[in-house]
Amino acid sequence: MAKVRVIKPIHRMEAEAPKLRVCAYCRVSSDHTGQLQSFSAQVEYYTRLIENNDAWTFAGIYADEGISGTAKDKRDEFLRLIADCEAKKVDMVITKSISRFARNTADCIETVRKLKTLGIAVFFEKENINTLSAESELLMTVLSSIAQEESISTSKNSRWAIQKRFMKGEWKPSYLPYGYMKGKDGGIVINEEEAAIVRRIYTDYLNGKGTYIIAKELTEEGIPTRKGAEAWGENVVKEILTNEKYYGDMLLQKTFTTDTLPFKRKRNRGQKQSYYIANDHEPIIAIEQAERVREIMEQRKIEKAMVDTDTRKYNQRYPFSSKIQCGECGSTFKRQIIFKGKPYETVQWCCTKHIMNRAECSMTAVKDNHIKAAFINLYNKLKSNHDKILTPLAEDLKKLHCGREHESQVKEINKRITELTEQSHVLSRLRSKGYLDSVLFIEQSNLITKQLHEAKKQRSKLFEYNAFNDEAARTEELIAFLKKQDDLMESFDENIFSLMVEKIIVRSKLEIAFRLINGLELPEIIGEEVV
Structure with a gap:
């Protein structure tokens, strides 16, 4: 020993x-x-x-x-x-x-x-x-x-204070387009040197030149831009040709700031009210010229319009399609299959900008099964701990945004929305298993969709009346949905994912964040497959 x-x-x-x-x-x-x-x-x-x-x-x-x-x-x-x-x-x-x-x-x-x-x-x-x-x-x-x-x-x-000024027509833009400048009294006056270029752009376009050719010629002639850029861009020329300020009118709230963080400026395409002021200032071009330019643009758009239906169908083929966003550059992720036909064939998702040029975005691909495993972990955490995570959040949001006199009505409508959403979920499962014929499925699905639309419309009116934020209602929807689920998740469920998750943000090769339908972002570590 x-x-x-x-x-x-x-x-x-x-x-x-x-x-x-x-x-x-x-x-x-x-x-x-x-x-x-x-x-x-x-x-x-x-x-x-x-x-x-x-x-x-x-x-x-x-x-x-x-x-x-x-x-x-x-x-x-x-x-x-x-x-x-x-x-x-x-x-x-x-x-x-x-x-x-x-x-x-x-x-x-x-x-x-x-x-x-x-x-x-x-x-x-x-x-x-x-x-x-x-x-x-x-x-x-x-x-x-x-x-x-x-x-x-x-x-x-x-934003409410700014919109009140819009309604009174009192708003003066902090930035004026090419061709205009602020006068001594703060009003809008014509910059004659730049206005000559604006008139030339309209004339060239009406004579058959396109925005690319116009921009190219202005650049070659060395005509300076407002912001000191080396070249005129095609989009800059297009903006001049479509800006109502050049014929003396003013459209307010062309862009708006998003309601949730991170705040972003977006073009107003009807999501928000806009305010139009006619004959606000001295025009550079005649209204007839502007209308003729608009007609030519519409005609060219019709001629070039081509709808790629195959691409649109592709975007909805998989549960993660159009839902994965790059945390570095903001681009959408694209589905890829690597080692195709091999025993170790792998499905992954990769940033479209990284695919085109790695120098512009360094974000690497994430595996499909890793994302699914991460969602399973997230779902099980929320299912087991929603009373500790989501319930306090919902209560605090209600205190911030909801009037007590309508709280019970909101709860009833949220309950109804949850029931209808669950019915839609069950209907889809019955159809996928072949227990429901197509005609009956479409009929019932349309009925549920209509009822959901009416319930959400009714709830929206209450939200507007009480300044009640959508995040509070969606948080309650999440809580109600999780309570109705019987078990923890063992394998990825596409329907549950689509009902709970709005977006996936890839922060690194080891971490992603799920943005839920209530706007809450919850991070998950990836890399380990579900056993």
Whole structure:
């Protein structure tokens, strides 16, 4: 038998634990005097708090003034904080609340996770959350969603004030198109040098030239653009030819800001009200010219119109079609089959921009079965914990947006919508299994669709009356739907996925986020297949 010798431990004097390098992040969202006084108080408070703690070393104050928290890339001090954390200059960050740190759920969770991997804690005083604790992520998801909702509410109030000015015809655009400039009294006056180019563009188009040729000739002649670009673009010429301001009218709210974060500007194609003011200012071209240009454009559009029905059908062939978005460039993912015909044939989804040019987007492909496995994990978490995740969120949203006098009506309508949605789900399953003939399926499906439309229309009226946000109602729909499901999910269910998920955002090769129908984004790690 081998002889075992015990080596006793060496007792050394334990070194004194190093002090934590602690910094604070402060932010105010406007530059009004009251807000800046609050900002100054925050800086003074955190400086004193950190310096008075013997276990901490003061690592600085990072402070953004007069900047919204909805987008992290617009906050210089915030970005400097992250850079210093990556450089190992900070051990802990203190901030007043989640809403001061970020009002965009995705940014908040992403940043906290990033700092967590670096071993850096973020402490939110108001919520009493230390992000290095085990339960922090669940709380962060819910609370940052509420902070995001408050930001959306503020944005809606601002837009309401702007729309009131639109209705009175008082709005003067901050940016005027090529050919116009602001006069001494703030009114719109003609810039004669640029107006000559505008008149030439209209004349050339009416004489048969296309927008590409017009732009090419202007560029070759070295005619300067308004924004100092080297070349005239075809779209710039088209914008000039379709802008009502050139014949003296004004269309307000051509674009609008989305109601949910991240806020994006979109072209108004009838989603929002617009306001038309005739004879608002001096025209550059005659209305008859503009009408003739419009007629020519419509004719050319008809001649070029070709509907690719095969492509449209393809976009709906698979459960993830048109639903996967690249977190880096925003492009849609395309389905691919690699190693086709081999025993290890694989279905994957890849960013269309990455496929065309890898230099423009570095996002790599994700496997189809990994996405399905991630959804199964997400569904089972929500099914088991919806009372901890979704129910508190729904309650907070109702407090923010719903009047008590109509709360019971909203609940009844939501219940009806859930029942009809479930009926549609059952009908589809019966049809797929061959238990229902096509005629009866179409008849019943159309009836349910009509009833759903009427119920949602009725609910929308209540929402408008109470300024009730759609996220609250959809959150309740999700809760009701999850309660009706009997079991946890073992294999991917396409119908459940389509009812719950609005979009999938691929953040990296190891992480995706599911944007649910209520706007809540929940991340999942990918890479492990379901066994």
